[in-house]
Amino acid sequence: MQQQKQHLVRHALIVAAITALTACGGGGGSADSGTPATKAPVVTLVRGTAASGAPFAGATVTLTDVNGTQKTTTAGADGGYSIDVKGMTAPFVVTATGTTGGITATYVAVLADTVSDGETKTVNVTPLTTAIAALLSDANNPLDMTDLAKLKAKATPAEVKKVVDALKSVLANVVTASGADAATFDPVKSAFKADRTGLDAVLDTIKVAITSDGVVLVNAFAPIAENQADPTAAPAPSVVLTRGNVATPPGALVAPTIAPSTVVINRLQEQLNACFALAADNRVTKTGPIVTDLKGACEVVDGFDRALYKYNGYTLFQWYGGLLSDPAMDGAIFGAPEILTLVKTAAGAEQAIIRLPYKRADGSTGHVMDMAQKISPATATDSGWRIIGNQLDYDVAVEARFSRGNNPANNGKIAYQSGLRLQFNAIGLAFDVHQVKVTGPGLPAAGVVLARSSSCGTANYFAVANKTGDLSVTATSNVSTSFALSGAFADGSSYTWSSSSPNFASAPVTDFSAFKPFGRYKFEVYRSASDKKAEFYTRSIAAPIAASYGPSLHGRSWVTAPRHILILPMQRLRYWCRPPSTGAVAHWHRMWTMC
Structure with missing residues (x-):
């Protein structure tokens, strides 16, 4: 930080x-x-x-x-x-x-x-x-x-x-x-x-x-x-x-x-750099692909509360296992952790959404998003802050997305699209979940419903099923998790809006001023239409921007890969569904996750 x-x-x-x-x-x-x-x-x-x-x-x-x-x-x-x-x-x-x-x-x-x-x-x-x-x-x-x-x-x-x-x-x-x-x-x-x-x-x-x-x-x-x-x-x-x-x-x-100056995680940057100075085999103990313990300098990193830690349902070793066991991270240098915003819990505890940036030995860069909390009073030698994860039981996220691409069906014209990516991963406690309703800034008041995709083989992948809040759906042939908010062609010509698609707002959003950073989204998790299993909230770090802003973005940079590629355990880098080819489709060749 x-x-x-x-x-x-x-x-x-x-x-x-x-x-x-x-x-x-x-x-x-x-x-x-x-x-x-x-x-x-x-x-x-x-x-x-x-x-x-x-x-x-x-x-x-x-x-x-x-x-x-x-x-x-x-x-x-x-x-x-x-x-x-x-x-x-x-x-x-x-x-x-x-x-x-x-x-x-x-x-x-x-x-x-x-x-x-x-x-x-x-x-x-x-x-x-x-x-x-x-x-x-x-x-x-x-x-x-x-x-x-x-x-x-x-x-x-x-x-x-x-x-x-x-x-x-x-x-x-x-x-x-x-x-x-x-x-x-x-x-x-x-x-x-x-x-x-x-x-x-x-x-x-x-x-x-x-x-x-x-x-x-x-x-x-x-x-x-x-x-x-x-x-x-x-x-x-x-x-x-x-x-x-x-x-x-x-x-x-x-x-x-x-x-x-009071939000400090003791020696975290120094300790992470000592940990990743080791080769991957010397950082962790594994049973098969699963990280079960830490070794050497990694073992003494004390900026995490191992017992309390939970991020989207994962333990510390599950959430950071991919980074810890990846040889590409050998010699990675971590920068000063960044505080993105502070949060006050209902009980009055202080929390912080943080970003841990790093640079690999090959010069490529990445970062990890996490949550820290002040779990004890500060002393002369201990700030009392520890990284504890977001404490959610489910693997979810809402991310602002921005796409630039060309569509062969439109003579290869450059187009921009702005929207949200709604993620729900069917693992852990989600084994018996069949519908998920998401509401929040930019989404229909009735909610966007995610359901298991019948096009993804195991049906363990959740995609957008409808934008009407209809919970009677048990599966969807859709494979997309995106919800489009606005679109624009670079040449200013009229952009055809797919208003009937469940992945598009009923009408393009024209006023983006209501979107703010750290927007709050509600997830309702159902076993069936009448059996709600859980209800909770998460935040999107960045706010979406209008697609019409696209032509002015040349030279601007965001993270070019989804957050999960960077930090999930190696055995589950992406919960991704690639459907069979159905002919010519729009070719989006560049996408940013804004965080």
């Missing part, structure tokens, strides 16, 4: 003005010209920190001026970078591309100010500066600022100030709580250190989502109600900024109610 970052953030560069010295003779004698002093070269710099809370170490940082002159460097281990901009012309756009939190991403920053000879200007490149760039764009696309015409037209000092002032207004309470001065705070220009105060604490606290409807800012340290605690609980505290409201921004986010 960002709380355990071990990076040093940029020190200020002091540029001294050096004048030539002339030696003078004494005693009334004539001046001795001596050897003239050499003038120090004039240094004109843009420098700053590329970070998302954790440093964007190794990121490729590119600065481009309004004339297209471009310079590139690499961010240091602390995320710091420095570029000589002598002779270049404002406004500038800075991009930082690399891997952070197990995800490949690009952050953007804009500087409208001129940098005079001998001057140094600070330009941080973070999710907050990316939000500013997005709000300068008519399409909410921060990468629009890399278009020189748009950079010149939009990144004027007055426009940038208006957006920065709006962001400062919305974040005022969060900035004050961090110990910084809200009046002088500037996400782009403020110097900060990685001491979990000031801008660093703000980056820990605020999660940024750039959507088709604007920039969503979520306070991760103002706990939301636990999934099971209160069906009417409000979502995570958030504010939406748009091009239309930056002049009169909405009210400020509430201050964090739990300090980021």
Whole structure:
């Protein structure tokens, strides 16, 4: 998590003005010209920190001026970078591309100010500066600022100030709580250190989502109600900024109610790295393909509560067995765990949804999502936080999905589709389940019903059966778990909506502003139409976005593989049904899971 970052953030560069010295003779004698002093070269710099809370170490940082002159460097281990901009012309756009939190991403920053000879200007490149760039764009696309015409037209000092002032207004309470001065705070220009105060604490606290409807800012340290605690609980505290409201921004986010510096899982990053420094055979004990115990440095990892742990019905060894026994994870390096949001249970316990990012020895990246809880009071040597899983009995998930592809039936035209993926795995306690109803944001009020697919051989695969809430269904010939919300062709032509399909909303969703991060979805599990076995809630980390936003997504990155591929035990990497070929179908060649 960002709380355990071990990076040093940029020190200020002091540029001294050096004048030539002339030696003078004494005693009334004539001046001795001596050897003239050499003038120090004039240094004109843009420098700053590329970070998302954790440093964007190794990121490729590119600065481009309004004339297209471009310079590139690499961010240091602390995320710091420095570029000589002598002779270049404002406004500038800075991009930082690399891997952070197990995800490949690009952050953007804009500087409208001129940098005079001998001057140094600070330009941080973070999710907050990316939000500013997005709000300068008519399409909410921060990468629009890399278009020189748009950079010149939009990144004027007055426009940038208006957006920065709006962001400062919305974040005022969060900035004050961090110990910084809200009046002088500037996400782009403020110097900060990685001491979990000031801008660093703000980056820990605020999660940024750039959507088709604007920039969503979520306070991760103002706990939301636990999934099971209160069906009417409000979502995570958030504010939406748009091009239309930056002049009169909405009210400020509430201050964090739990300090980021107190949410710490003891030595977890260090211990995980020691564990995965071992070869797979030296990390675990197995009976056949099943992990039964830990070995060596893995055995002493104490950030998990082994007895209490349960994630979607799995034990600790079942849930992490795939990673632990995978030789491809030999030498993997785990980054600082990230707190996505905090949760308060009905009993008042503090929980955190966390992401554990890692980078494999071959350079590929991934992450694990999990849940931690403060299970004991903090002491001088123990924070009291442990990873315990989500405590659900069933393997379920709701994920925002976004597809880009071409359909041979439509002359290969590029199309975009936005929707939700509804997952229910027929294992464990689900052996006698035949119907599952899912309700929540974007789904019909009556609910989407999942049933066992008759096209999948063993019928152990649940697919969408109907969108009417009809529980009389006992099986479905369908194989899809997706529920489409909107679609759009890249060329703007009319998109044919399959309103009669159970996998499509009755009409395309046109207003996505109601979707918020950490949306809450209800699962009702039935043995039969009249025999409800269980009822519980889960959350979708990301909110879906409109398909019409697709053309502006070029260059944006999300996780490119479903979460379960990354973290399920090897013996059940995917509960996947591949139906027999039935002829030409739409070919979706790229899909993102947004989390």
